Amino acid sequence: xxxxxxxxxxxxxxxxxxxxxxxxxxxxxxxxxxxxxxxxxxxxxxxxxxxxxxxxxxxxxxxxxxxxxxxxxxxxxxxxxxxxxxxxxxxxxxxxxxxxxxxxxxxxxxxxxxxxxxxxxxxxxxxxxxxxxxxxxxxxxxxxxxxxxxxxxxxxxxxxxxxxxxxxxxxxxxxxxxxxxxxxxxxxxxxxxxxxxxxxxxxxxxxxxxxxxxxxxxxxxxxxxxxxxxxxxxxxxxxxxxxxxxxxxxxxxxxxxxxxxxxxxxxxxxxxxxxxxxxxxxxxxxxxxxxxxxxxxxxxxxxxxxxxxxxxxxxxxxxxxxxxxxxxxxxxxxxxxxxxxxxxxxxxxxxxxxxxxxxxxxxxxxxxxxxxxxxxxxxxxxxxxxxxxxxxxxxxxxxxxxxxxxxxxxxxxxxxxxxxxxxxxxxxxxxxxxxxxxxxxxxxxxxxxxxxx
Amino acid sequence: xxxxxxxxxxxxxxxxxxxxxxxxxxxxxxxxxxxxxxxxxxxxxxxxxxxxxxxxxxxxxxxxxxxxxxxxxxxxxxxxxxxxxxxxxxxxxxxxxxxxxxxxxxxxxxxxxxxxxxxxxxxxxxxxxxxxxxxxxxxxxxxxxxxxxxxxxxxxxxxxxxxxxxxxxxxxxxxxxxxxxxxxxxxxxxxxxx
Numbered sequence: 001x002x003x004x005x006x007x008x009x010x011x012x013x014x015x016x017x018x019x020x021x022x023x024x025x026x027x028x029x030x031x032x033x034x035x036x037x038x039x040x041x042x043x044x045x046x047x048x049x050x051x052x053x054x055x056x057x058x059x060x061x062x063x064x065x066x067x068x069x070x071x072x073x074x075x076x077x078x079x080x081x082x083x084x085x086x087x088x089x090x091x092x093x094x095x096x097x098x099x100x101x102x103x104x105x106x107x108x109x110x111x112x113x114x115x116x117x118x119x120x121x122x123x124x125x126x127x128x129x130x131x132x133x134x135x136x137x138x139x140x141x142x143x144x145x146x147x148x149x150x151x152x153x154x155x156x157x158x159x160x161x162x163x164x165x166x167x168x169x170x171x172x173x174x175x176x177x178x179x180x181x182x183x184x185x186x187x188x189x190x191x192x193x194x195x196x197x198x199x200x201x202x203x204x205x206x207x208x209x210x211x212x213x214x215x216x217x218x219x220x221x222x223x224x225x226x227x228x229x230x231x232x233x234x235x236x237x238x239x240x241x242x243x244x245x246x247x248x249x250x251x252x253x254x255x256x257x258x259x260x261x262x263x264x265x266x267x268x269x270x271x272x273x274x275x276x277x278x279x280x281x282x283x284x285x286x287x288x289x290x291x292x293x294x295x296x297x298x299x300x301x302x303x304x305x306x307x308x309x310x311x312x313x314x315x316x317x318x319x320x321x322x323x324x325x326x327x328x329x330x331x332x333x334x335x336x337x338x339x340x341x342x343x344x345x346x347x348x349x350x351x352x353x354x355x356x357x358x359x360x361x362x363x364x365x366x367x368x369x370x371x372x373x374x375x376x377x378x379x380x381x382x383x384x385x386x387x388x389x390x391x392x393x394x395x396x397x398x399x400x401x402x403x404x405x406x407x408x409x410x411x412x413x414x415x416x417x418x419x420x421x422x423x424x425x426x427x428x429x430x431x432x433x434x435x436x437x438x439x440x441x442x443x444x445x446x447x448x449x450x451x452x453x
Numbered sequence: 454x455x456x457x458x459x460x461x462x463x464x465x466x467x468x469x470x471x472x473x474x475x476x477x478x479x480x481x482x483x484x485x486x487x488x489x490x491x492x493x494x495x496x497x498x499x500x501x502x503x504x505x506x507x508x509x510x511x512x513x514x515x516x517x518x519x520x521x522x523x524x525x526x527x528x529x530x531x532x533x534x535x536x537x538x539x540x541x542x543x544x545x546x547x548x549x550x551x552x553x554x555x556x557x558x559x560x561x562x563x564x565x566x567x568x569x570x571x572x573x574x575x576x577x578x579x580x581x582x583x584x585x586x587x588x589x590x591x592x593x594x595x596x597x598x599x600x601x602x603x604x605x606x607x608x609x610x611x612x613x614x615x616x617x618x619x620x621x622x623x624x625x626x627x628x629x630x631x632x633x634x635x636x637x638x639x640x641x642x643x644x645x646x647x
Binding site: 091096185186188190212215221322346370371377383390 | 470472473521523525526527528529536538539540541542543544545547548551552554555558560561562563603636637638639640643644646
């Protein structure tokens with residue numbers, strides 16, 4: 001299958017084999033070659049404030065325990081007893097210094113060391129050594145509160161994996177003083193469809209907005225969000241910029257500009273942070289580098305992907321889905337899309353809020369995410385789920401399977417953004433599958449490894 | 454003191470919109486009211502099931518807030534099974550009116566074709582509530598939703614309502630909190646209105 005994708009890439013139109021979206025044989029290979037070899041987002045440090053706090057998450061197709069130890073560090077441990085494979089933690093989160101297996105009582109410290117084996121002196125061979133049976137530990141790196149892990153010994157350090165994307169992550173976090181926290185436990189849901197379908201949608205699919213979300217726009221769920229109404233909606237439009245990296249990561253940023261402009265201004269004299277209180281704009285500007293200000297100012301929407309399966313979105317709503325006096329308020333949601341099988345995906349949603357803003361703002365930001373784009377977001381998210389399920393319903397027939405999918409939107413049509421403040425190749429093209437192509441190029445590279453001889 | 458506690462302490466709770474107030478605790482059990490509230494909720498569900506959406510919206514107070522807290526799977530059964538902070542979904546009356554108004558829009562994909570929804574209510578129990586002329590009404594709900602060959606959903610939940618009743622027979626929903634039984638629901642289960 002990966003071979004087929006590589007062959008077809010030389011054809012016009014960047015076709016993709018449909019088998020990638022419904023075949024469990026492909027998913028098996030993805031688990032071994034894409035997920036196991038990549039860093040994956042597991043959660044956030046603010047979810048584990050105290051020593052002993054733990055969460056149960058998925059790393060590829062393995063259940064793992066993410067635990068904060070007594071020294072404040074994080075361990076990511078296989079959630080399966082070294083004795084007979086029993087799941088150690090059945091709850092999704094809690095606080096424990098030790099994990100005791102429910103079957104025969106083997107007990108592990110929250111850093112993965114096997115510390116207790118019933119009847120060890122009387123009934124185990126003399127050469128049985130507990131330290132040979134510790135829980136497998138994944139490599140873990142906490143970058144600015146984002147907990148990433150990988151099972152791979154060969155994967156480069158996280159910072160290298162993030163590559164150019166790291167600059168964009170820093171810029172998005174530094175926008176609001178750098179300190180963010182997760183608002184409450186994450187939302188989770190199960191959707192129909194392959195994990196890549198929902199993920200590539202976040203990478204750069206501005207194209208679906210006008211069709212998939214036509215009803216949401218007709219109902220005006222974004223209210224006056226375009227530039228806070230300060231310049232008058234009729235005078236403004238959105239310019240989309242795409243950045244796809246060799247590691248498969250993607251950023252798509254939409255900027256508000258005066259109608260008729262085709263390019264971003266090269267300097268920002270009056271920074272505006274759409275969806276954040278005006279009182280903090282000056283403070284926000286002071287906390288950023290001039291390049292970060294240029295990236296964040298007048299940015300109405302930004303979304304993207306951290307390869308392979310994390311995605312993010314930042315956008316604003318106002319009284320259209322709130323109360324009468326609710327101001328335009330931004331929300332930032334990070335998501336992970338974990339395959340359950342080739343045709344079902346578990347989505348986890350974390351809403352991040354800047355620590356420095358008050359509780360009223362945080363609650364409103366969270367409410368706007370919960371009302372529009374949460375797992376139960378009936379005005380917006382459901383139309384995406386509907387389309388992902390419609391893909392799944394029709395993609396796998398005998399004839400359907402023979403027709404490749406197309407990812408050629410904008411191919412060769414984007415133009416470089418001169419002096420763009422961030423690294424990587426940023427290109428202008430509001431509607432383009434540039435970022436999806438970067439995502440699938442990286443995916444194909446990993447899937448093809450070991451098949452080239 | 455947490456930010457949330459500080460916010461709550463700063464204001465008289467009755468000045469806050471319902472979404473920021475704690476959900477009202479159960480007061481005294483009022484068995485003599487069970488039948489009349491059950492009759493109200495039966496008609497209310499029928500309005501949804503029969504797609505009489507304006508009839509249903511007319512039963513909501515302007516301050517109405519609808520919330521699905523995030524279910525929590527914890528080790529200790531004595532701890533709450535749902536978050537008091539995180540929500541799978543929240544809606545005002547206006548948001549629900551937009552949702553129900555989608556059936557009139559040609560490109561509301563997830564509502565066209567529409568599915569068939571049915572509410573099955575069990576064991577309606579009425580309790581006193583602190584606010585004047587309001588009652589807390591708890592019941593179990595089983596909701597089904599079906600569309601086409603492959604889409605059939607069954608979802609169970611505990612439902613907690615705060616209902617205003619002036620005594621002249623007019624009932625209005627002030628709050629609805631839906632406590633899902635499943636820890637992780639499917640997108641179809643989350644697309645129903647409980």
